Amino acid sequence: MRQLAQTVVRHGTLLLLIFCLPLQGNAEISEQERQSTYQQLETFANVLSILQENYVDDINARKVMEGAISGMLFSLDPHSSYLKPEDFKELQEETEGSFSGIGIEITIEEGLLTVVSPIEETPADRAGLKAKDIIVKIDGDLTQSMNPMDAIKKLRGPEGSEVVLAIHRNGWEELKDFVLTRDSIPMHSVKEAFLEPGLAYIRITNFQSHTTTDVNEALQKLQKLHPINGLILDLRNNPGGLLDQAVSITDIFLDGGLVVYTKGRVREQNMTFQAHSNGGKNLFPLVVLVNEGSASASEIVTGAIQDHKRGIIVGTKTFGKGSVQTIIPLPEGAGLRMTTARYYTPNGRSIQATGIIPDVEVPFTSTNDKTEKKNSAAIVTEADLKNHIPNAEPIKKSEQTSEPKQQPAQLPSLPNDSEISDESALDPGSSFNSDVRLRKDNQLRSALNILKSLKIYSTAGYKDQPVQESVEVEE
Numbered sequence: 001m002r003q004l005a006q007t008v009v010r011h012g013t014l015l016l017l018i019f020c021l022p023l024q025g026n027a028e029i030s031e032q033e034r035q036s037t038y039q040q041l042e043t044f045a046n047v048l049s050i051l052q053e054n055y056v057d058d059i060n061a062r063k064v065m066e067g068a069i070s071g072m073l074f075s076l077d078p079h080s081s082y083l084k085p086e087d088f089k090e091l092q093e094e095t096e097g098s099f100s101g102i103g104i105e106i107t108i109e110e111g112l113l114t115v116v117s118p119i120e121e122t123p124a125d126r127a128g129l130k131a132k133d134i135i136v137k138i139d140g141d142l143t144q145s146m147n148p149m150d151a152i153k154k155l156r157g158p159e160g161s162e163v164v165l166a167i168h169r170n171g172w173e174e175l176k177d178f179v180l181t182r183d184s185i186p187m188h189s190v191k192e193a194f195l196e197p198g199l200a201y202i203r204i205t206n207f208q209s210h211t212t213t214d215v216n217e218a219l220q221k222l223q224k225l226h227p228i229n230g231l232i233l234d235l236r237n238n239p240g241g242l243l244d245q246a247v248s249i250t251d252i253f254l255d256g257g258l259v260v261y262t263k264g265r266v267r268e269q270n271m272t273f274q275a276h277s278n279g280g281k282n283l284f285p286l287v288v289l290v291n292e293g294s295a296s297a298s299e300i301v302t303g304a305i306q307d308h309k310r311g312i313i314v315g316t317k318t319f320g321k322g323s324v325q326t327i328i329p330l331p332e333g334a335g336l337r338m339t340t341a342r343y344y345t346p347n348g349r350s351i352q353a354t355g356i357i358p359d360v361e362v363p364f365t366s367t368n369d370k371t372e373k374k375n376s377a378a379i380v381t382e383a384d385l386k387n388h389i390p391n392a393e394p395i396k397k398s399e400q401t402s403e404p405k406q407q408p409a410q411l412p413s414l415p416n417d418s419e420i421s422d423e424s425a426l427d428p429g430s431s432f433n434s435d436v437r438l439r440k441d442n443q444l445r446s447a448l449n450i451l452k453s454l455k456i457y458s459t460a461g462y463k464d465q466p467v468q469e470s471v472e473v474e475e
Helices: 031-054 061-074 084-098 123-127 148-155 209-227 244-251 297-307 429-442 443-462
Strands: 017-019 082-083 103-107 112-118 134-138 160-170 176-181 190-196 201-204 228-234 255-266 273-274 287-292 310-317 321-329 335-344
Touching: 031 061, 061 335, 082 084, 082 148, 084 148, 084 335, 103 148, 112 148, 123 148, 148 228, 176 321, 190 209, 190 429, 190 443, 201 209, 201 443, 209 244, 228 443, 244 255, 244 273, 244 297, 255 297, 287 297, 287 443, 297 310, 310 443, 429 443
Parallel strands: 017 321, 201 228, 228 287, 287 310
Antiparallel strands: 082 335, 103 112, 112 134, 134 160, 160 176, 190 201, 255 273, 255 335, 321 335
């Protein structure tokens, strides 16, 4: 079995996937269960036969069967589905990153096609789409009856072509049309900068096959400019990606220990992933930024950092996607995507439908949208999804790594960094552009203040004289 995990990003629901050959291990099924299954299959065959003989129009048996299979899987949980040959091919293309579209993650919430988050520097991001937006129409077609794969097909298209989305947003009285021009979704998932001398910033937008290499190169690039005395790792609105990349990214900042493990009904689904000794490298103070758009592989990194007490988690509660999907190829090019396991943080926490609570909670504030604060509670999380898998081991309050500290809410309200179109704001060594980014992002400002405090604490150690360095505290 190849342990390759991929989140369906850009235009799909949030999934942590393992591609494999047909499963060899099977859970035991009782004879009584088998007999009940056969009876239900006989009922299904009878219904199909009656429809074929008596329905008002001729029936396409293949289409009806595919619809029945899709309905069966969707009744289990939001992430299990049947992939028709063309859908399976598109999923493989997404794994390779070779497709064009508008750049959003979507999910079905209460029967409505809902934006989880736009991907940075994509048409959706540049047009101003936001998390929680409801896509009512695509090119004039109502989405209420669409499944995610149908919506994905309509959102995709040749590079340079246009698609029109009718959007409803909390606080709007009428729908608003967004005309987006499809584009190639950018492959580069890592950006780096110095916010201040010695205090670095790395943003990971999703976990692709080369993300770990890109992060290592970013660290080297920054270290050539200035020794790194602290780092902010920004995982906000990162829907996840490759499992092995999440593990190897975590490995950069840990000096050994468990990163994540999975548990399923079948023994073959039980896996563990360990960090390796890094010889004391990259052990500078660390702050991780997360929000409700941080999901799946992002939560693996965040959970490991939090459980090992390696850094401080700042932001808002994460999405809560703690399940693993396995892709099994089927005849004629189709595929079966089914949930096969839950993943757990090093301390044994399942974050399925609960998310990870930051050590310091900092709600995002914005002056561009006066309703932002009013509607901030209307976020979409795993627990909101219909038929979501429940957390098999609910977290007790005493088992939390730490009680979240609420950051004062009166911080200046400015747009989040997904709305910042100035690409130069992340040029390494540019204090002016870093100032622009900090001015527009209250969560990043809070993370920087916390990082300064960590730097002072780590520098002071057991010295008799404290380090004389001012820390700016916002009021």
